[in-house]
Amino acid sequence: MTLEQILFLVFALIGLGLALASVTMRNLVRSAFALIGCLFAVAALFAMLDASLFVVAQVAVYVGAIATLIVLVVMLTRLEQQERIPQTHRYWPAAALLAAVIVAGVAWGLWQYGFFDQTPPALPAADPIVELGRALVDPEKFLIPFEAVSVLLLSALIGAVLVAGGANKKERTE
Amino acid sequence: MFHVLRIPRDLKVPRDDGRIFLLYRLSPDRIPRCGVIPFDFSPHNCYHTGHFLLEKSIMISDWGFIGIFFFLAIFFPIVPILTGVLLGPHKPGAVKNETYECGIRTRGPARIQFRASYYLYALVFLIFDIEAVFLFPWAVAHGQFPLYAAVEGVLFLFLIGAGLAYVWRKGSLSWR
Amino acid sequence: MGDLFTTVSNWLNGILAEAGIPPEAAEWIFAVGRAFLLGVSGLLLVVFLIWFERKVVARMQDRIGPNRVGPYGLFQTLADMLKLVLKEDMVPPQADKILFHLAPVLAVIGVVGLWAVIPLAATAYGVDLNVGVLYLAATGTLGTLGILMAGWSSRNKFALLGAFRTVAQLVSYSVPAMLAMLVPVMLSGTMSLAGIVAAQDGFWFGVAAPLAALVFLIASLAEVARAPFELLEAESEIVAGFHVEYSGIRFGMFFAAEFLHAFTIGALLAVLFLGGWRGPGAAEFPTLGALYFAAKSFAGYFLLVWVRATLPRIRIDQMLDFCWKVLTPAMIVLIGALVLVNRALAGTSMWVRNGALLGVNVLVAAGVISLLSRSQSQSHAGAHGRAPGKGAQPCALAGMGDEAEAAS
Numbered sequence: 001m002t003l004e005q006i007l008f009l010v011f012a013l014i015g016l017g018l019a020l021a022s023v024t025m026r027n028l029v030r031s032a033f034a035l036i037g038c039l040f041a042v043a044a045l046f047a048m049l050d051a052s053l054f055v056v057a058q059v060a061v062y063v064g065a066i067a068t069l070i071v072l073v074v075m076l077t078r079l080e081q082q083e084r085i086p087q088t089h090r091y092w093p094a095a096a097l098l099a100a101v102i103v104a105g106v107a108w109g110l111w112q113y114g115f116f117d118q119t120p121p122a123l124p125a126a127d128p129i130v131e132l133g134r135a136l137v138d139p140e141k142f143l144i145p146f147e148a149v150s151v152l153l154l155s156a157l158i159g160a161v162l163v164a165g166g167a168n169k170k171e172r173t174e
Numbered sequence: 175m176f177h178v179l180r181i182p183r184d185l186k187v188p189r190d191d192g193r194i195f196l197l198y199r200l201s202p203d204r205i206p207r208c209g210v211i212p213f214d215f216s217p218h219n220c221y222h223t224g225h226f227l228l229e230k231s232i233m234i235s236d237w238g239f240i241g242i243f244f245f246l247a248i249f250f251p252i253v254p255i256l257t258g259v260l261l262g263p264h265k266p267g268a269v270k271n272e273t274y275e276c277g278i279r280t281r282g283p284a285r286i287q288f289r290a291s292y293y294l295y296a297l298v299f300l301i302f303d304i305e306a307v308f309l310f311p312w313a314v315a316h317g318q319f320p321l322y323a324a325v326e327g328v329l330f331l332f333l334i335g336a337g338l339a340y341v342w343r344k345g346s347l348s349w350r
Numbered sequence: 351m352g353d354l355f356t357t358v359s360n361w362l363n364g365i366l367a368e369a370g371i372p373p374e375a376a377e378w379i380f381a382v383g384r385a386f387l388l389g390v391s392g393l394l395l396v397v398f399l400i401w402f403e404r405k406v407v408a409r410m411q412d413r414i415g416p417n418r419v420g421p422y423g424l425f426q427t428l429a430d431m432l433k434l435v436l437k438e439d440m441v442p443p444q445a446d447k448i449l450f451h452l453a454p455v456l457a458v459i460g461v462v463g464l465w466a467v468i469p470l471a472a473t474a475y476g477v478d479l480n481v482g483v484l485y486l487a488a489t490g491t492l493g494t495l496g497i498l499m500a501g502w503s504s505r506n507k508f509a510l511l512g513a514f515r516t517v518a519q520l521v522s523y524s525v526p527a528m529l530a531m532l533v534p535v536m537l538s539g540t541m542s543l544a545g546i547v548a549a550q551d552g553f554w555f556g557v558a559a560p561l562a563a564l565v566f567l568i569a570s571l572a573e574v575a576r577a578p579f580e581l582l583e584a585e586s587e588i589v590a591g592f593h594v595e596y597s598g599i600r601f602g603m604f605f606a607a608e609f610l611h612a613f614t615i616g617a618l619l620a621v622l623f624l625g626g627w628r629g630p631g632a633a634e635f636p637t638l639g640a641l642y643f644a645a646k647s648f649a650g651y652f653l654l655v656w657v658r659a660t661l662p663r664i665r666i667d668q669m670l671d672f673c674w675k676v677l678t679p680a681m682i683v684l685i686g687a688l689v690l691v692n693r694a695l696a697g698t699s700m701w702v703r704n705g706a707l708l709g710v711n712v713l714v715a716a717g718v719i720s721l722l723s724r725s726q727s728q729s730h731a732g733a734h735g736r737a738p739g740k741g742a743q744p745c746a747l748a749g750m751g752d753e754a755e756a757a758s
Contacts, residue, residue, distance in 0.1 A: 007241075029502055033449060036495065047237035055237065056484035057307045064491030065300040065521075071498060072296050072517055075510075129480050129541060133315025136308070137323035147326065149308060150333040153301050157337035160297040161346045234381050239477040240485075243385040243466040244459065250389055251458035251603045254435065258599035262439045271443050292518050295670065299521040302678075306528045310484055313536040316689065317696065324693040328686040335682040338674070347674045349667035 008048060015041030026087070028074045036067045053129060294346055298338070305334050354637040355474040385466070388476050392465050396606045399613050400427045403655050410659040437598035442504065445595065449503035453496045454596065454603035460492030461611045468617055469544045471627045471640035482543040483531050486618065487524065490573065493607065494520045497592045500604070504595035512591025515666065519579065522673040523572035529681035530566035533559050534622045536689060537707075547626030556623030558704040561684055561711040563623040565677055570615040571654060572669070574608065578661040579669060616650025617643070624650075676718065684714045 015038050022034035043058040135141040234242075312327040341347055359380070366376040401416060401424055408415025416423030441450060467482045469475040479485050494516065501513020535541050537558065538549030546555075556563040572579040593604045620626055624646045627639030664672075687710045695703045 027446075030446070030449070033499065044241070047241065050235055050237060052237070052479060052481040053307075053311065053484070056481050056488045059488035059491060060484060061300075061303055061307055064488065064494070064524075065296075065303040068491070068494065068498070068517060068521060069293075069296045069300055071502075072293055072514075075502060075514075076293060129311055130315050130318070133311035133313075134318065136312050137316060137319055137326050143326065146308065146312075147330060147333075150305070150330040153305055154333050154337040157298065157301045157334075158340055160294070160301075161341050161344050234377055236477050236479050239381050239385065240463075240466055240479070242381050243389065243476060244463060246382070246385050247389055247459045247462045248455065250393055250462055251455045254599050255454065255603065258435045258437070258602075259439045261435055262437050262598055264438060266440070266443075270440070292514055295518050295674075296521055298674070299525060302525040302528075306487070306525075306532070307484070309532060310481075310535060310541060313532050313689075314539055314541055316536070316693065317539045321690075321693050324689045328689055331682055331686055335679065338678060338682070342675060347670070349670050 004048065008045065011041045011044040011048070014038075015045070024087070029071065032067065032071045032074050035070065036063055039063050039067060053132065291349060298341060298347075301337065302334065305330075355471065355640075384476060388465050389462050392462055392610055393606065395613065396609050397427045397431070399609045399651070400430075402651075403609070403612075403658075406652065406655045407659045410656070431599075431602065434599045434602040439600070440597045442506075442595050444505045446503035446505070449499045450595075453500035453503060454600050454607075456492050456496030456499065457607040458603050460489055460494075460496060461607045461614060463489040463492065464614050464618075467543055468614075468621060469547055469626055470643055472632070472636040474636065474640060475544060478542050478544040481541050483535055483541045483546075483622075487528050487531070490524065493611070496607075500596065501592035504592070506595050508594050509592050512594070516575070516592060518666070519575065519669060520573055522670060523569045523579075523677075525569075526565050526673060526677035526681050527569035527573060529678065529685060530562045530569060531622060532685055533562035533688060536685070537692065543621055543626075547621055547628060550625040550628055552700055553704045554623060554625040554628075556619075556625075558707040559623075559684075559688065559711055560708070561715050562681070562688075563619065565681055565684075566622065567615075567619060567650075567653070569673075569677060570618070571657065572673070574611045574615055574654075576608070576612060576654060577658040578664050580663060612654050613647065613651045615654060616652075617647040619650040620646035676722070680714060680718045683717075684711065687714060 018034045018038040018041065022031040022038060025031035025034060039058060039062045043055050043063070046054040046058055136146045137143060309327065309331065312323075312330070316323045316327055362380070363376065366379065371379070404426070405415040405423070416426035419425040419429050441447065464486060466476040467479050467485055469478070497516045497520075498513050501509045501511075501516065504510075534546050534555045537555055538546045540546060540549065593601055596604060620643060626646075627636070627643040629639065629642035632639035632642055688707060691706050691710050692703065695706055
């Protein structure tokens, strides 16, 4: 095995282990931090692919913003109650079966595609960040999605305010 | 990762067929250098600074160096802490172990609930964070396009700004 | 010769090649050695920074400062470190052990990690990432996580309060900080820090966009959580905030991380807005460039110390209002105007373009100040029925706006 393969296995195992831990742990804050660790392992995998923008976006957005939000929400809830309720409900065998079928389907599909033994294409000589930036503003490429993202973010912002605004009012009347 | 070399000012690097050059051939004083010049040698990945040339190495990638750096950085705090654990005395006591709240005995659970306002600020931040990740590639590339590319980015920015104005108008940015 | 770094690295390369070490192994040795040197020198710098800050603050408060241990008290910090290492290592039994141990480690990594990409001179830096600026933003989140972890795992109300304030503050101020970092990226057309320094040939971005530099400084000040933004460890309100249960060298790690972070802000200000290692003769002699860079970084750090010794702490509502209602809208308007002006004047000479950018900065700053003073007079008119603290709030904001005017 080359060093890269070993590192890939290490990061993949860390990521999977922490993902499992974040699902099974009883302590919600700990499981949120396990999720953060898992996101970091994914960032490390991106780094091994030299996908620079993905690495920083993964850490800045997922770890920095989304995971912080999750930790915050978990801290805002009443923790001590959560540690006593059961972690599964009675439909879990059906859910497990469904999950297994989906994983098998995805694995089969990937296998059929057959890119496991292909070498990846060489990266273009130009800076991929510049290429991405050009693609974002090029009307023939991703201009519409780029602007649509801003509308999406705008609606997310408004939605967040409406939802949280209701929560705030309720809190004050209590 | 960059390798630092001293090479002539008027150096022309052939970039015909992707051959890899050993660096000591280029060096005037024939000292062997470890390193290679990649064939996609261009002003883009090198900066002429006087008669020095910085050139990208292909053995350890940029993120490989970051990985090494973080691996070492883990030990920077761990070594002093372990030293402290080994050298310091260890005499716990009932009073010493109490939660430190200025000498007043602590009451109730420590993990109390907080107001939901904190949550709202984190949400607005999340939106701006995602926006920034899109804006940075645009900021890099907008100069290579006509004016409309710049206008598109500004439109993107102002739409988010409108969202901020809405949140502000709703009074959600006021601390209470 | 002129360049110390190249000479040393060539010399070492020669030694390694003579000894028959294959180039791949030599490159690994170089990478590890460079990473080690960068990190260790960063942490050793803290010893000097603490002495520097204590001395400067003492002078500003008409005291002498540390003066007993070593010449001019230089070894005072070493003695303090020794004391911290020899202190009892206390872990509160009620704490969440794993997260409690992890928090100081994360806090240090989040700061030391920044130095992997900062160009110290034309030929001396760890690595030149093509997403360098975003890397800075991403690595900064590690520190936030460390503080959040410390606050929650301590099982102490004050620590948790400090952690919550952290989220509100660090998370809020990283928005104007990122928007301010967008300006150098936009003007240089690259996210690599070495590229940004290389692009400041002739004109520093801090001269072309002083308002962006000022916003970056204020927002970074909040991200380091130093006065006037040290709400998360406000001694008089919440004891020591998130690290109240930490003692000995564990506390020392948070302390060292904070000081190194403050200096790093000075270094980033130098790289992004003050031309990094650029100066007369620096392109020919990179060693000289390293000196320029150090001087600029220390100037930025001195500014931070000065602010700390001068301004009182602000309240949490003032802190949040100033971020979301002053800095962020101002940066959005500024970026929009800067991009359009910069793009419209792309073909003109350097002087015309930078002069126009400077004009845009002055206009935006003037607009912000006039809006602030108007809202101040309005709230003064309506402030009689309200608490005095509420009425005083726009005054503090207008005061900061005045500084913007003075700096630009």
